[in-house]
Amino acid sequence: MAYDAVLKRRAFGQTERRDTWWLQPIVVFLGFGAFIAYSTWAAFQGDHYHVGNYLSPMYSPEIFGASPHAWFGARPGFWPGWLPFSPAFLVLWAPAGFRLSCYYYRGSLYKAYWGDPPACAVGEPRKSYRGENSLPLIIQNIHRYFLYGALLLIVSLSWDAIKSYQFEDGLGIGIGSLVLTLNAVLLAGFTFGCHALRHLVGGGLKSFAKNPLRFKCWTCVSGFNRKHMVWAWSSLAWVGFSDVYVRLVSMGIWTDLRIL
Numbered sequence: 001m002a003y004d005a006v007l008k009r010r011a012f013g014q015t016e017r018r019d020t021w022w023l024q025p026i027v028v029f030l031g032f033g034a035f036i037a038y039s040t041w042a043a044f045q046g047d048h049y050h051v052g053n054y055l056s057p058m059y060s061p062e063i064f065g066a067s068p069h070a071w072f073g074a075r076p077g078f079w080p081g082w083l084p085f086s087p088a089f090l091v092l093w094a095p096a097g098f099r100l101s102c103y104y105y106r107g108s109l110y111k112a113y114w115g116d117p118p119a120c121a122v123g124e125p126r127k128s129y130r131g132e133n134s135l136p137l138i139i140q141n142i143h144r145y146f147l148y149g150a151l152l153l154i155v156s157l158s159w160d161a162i163k164s165y166q167f168e169d170g171l172g173i174g175i176g177s178l179v180l181t182l183n184a185v186l187l188a189g190f191t192f193g194c195h196a197l198r199h200l201v202g203g204g205l206k207s208f209a210k211n212p213l214r215f216k217c218w219t220c221v222s223g224f225n226r227k228h229m230v231w232a233w234s235s236l237a238w239v240g241f242s243d244v245y246v247r248l249v250s251m252g253i254w255t256d257l258r259i260l
C-alpha cells in the first residue's frame with residue numbers, strides 16, 4: 001500500500017513537503033533572469049564599456065573594438081556589414097556557456113526554469129524524464145571544453161585588474177581598481193572550484209600516493225569546490241556590478257575616487 005503510494009505519479013507541483021521549497025527556484029529564476037537580461041542589454045550597447053585604464057569584464061578580452069584596450073582593429077573584416085557589432089559578441093559566449101553548463105547551475109536552473117522537478121519530492125510537469133541522455137540537455141556535456149576557455153579568461157581578467165592600477169599619471173589605486181580586482185578573484189574562485197577541473201587534476205588515478213603534486217592540486221580545487229555555489233553567485237553578481245561601475249563612470253554619472 002505504502003509502496004504503491006510512493007510509485008503513484010504526483011501532479012506538477014504536488015508534494016507533501018511543508019517547507020518553503022518553492023522559494024529557492026523563484027529566487028534563482030529572478031536572479032539569473034535579471035543577470036541574463038542585463039548582460040544581453042550591456043553586450044548590445046557596444047559603448048561605455050571602458051574608461052581610462054578600466055575595461056568591463058563583459059568585454060574582456062577586447063579582441064576587436066574601438067577602445068585603447070583592443071588587440072586589433074575596431075571591427076573585424078569578416079563581420080558582415082549589415083550585422084550590428086559589439087566587442088562583447090566575440091567573448092561573452094564563452095563565460096555564458098561555462099556558467100550555463102556548470103554542474104551546480106544545472107541543478108538550480110533545471111529546477112527554476114525546466115521544473116523537472118521544481119524541487120526534490122515535488123511533482124514534475126513531464127511524463128518521462130529524458131535528462132542529459134538526449135537533446136537538448138546532452139549538450140551540457142560540453143562543459144569541460146568551456147572550462148579551458150574560462151581558464152584563459154581568468155588570465156585576461158587578471159591582466160585587466162593589474163592594468164587598472166596604471167593611471168595616466170602613474171601607479172595608483174581607484175575604487176574601480178578594487179572593483180576589477182575583486183571581480184578577477186571571485187571569478188577565479190568560481191572557476192578553480194569547477195567539478196570538471198577537479199576531475200582534470202585528480203581524476204583517472206588509482207592512487208594519489210605516487211602523485212603528490214596532483215594530490216595538492218586536487219585538494220586545492222576541492223577546497224574551492226566546497227563553496228562552489230557561493231563563488232558562483234557572488235562572481236555572477238560582481239561581474240554585473242563591475243560592468244555597471246565602468247559604464248556609469250564612463251558616462252560621467254559616477255566619479256571614480258582615487259584612494260592613492
Ligand code: FES
Pocket residue numbers: 098102103104105143190191193194195196197228
Ligand atoms: Fe561549476 Fe564547472 S561545475 S563551473
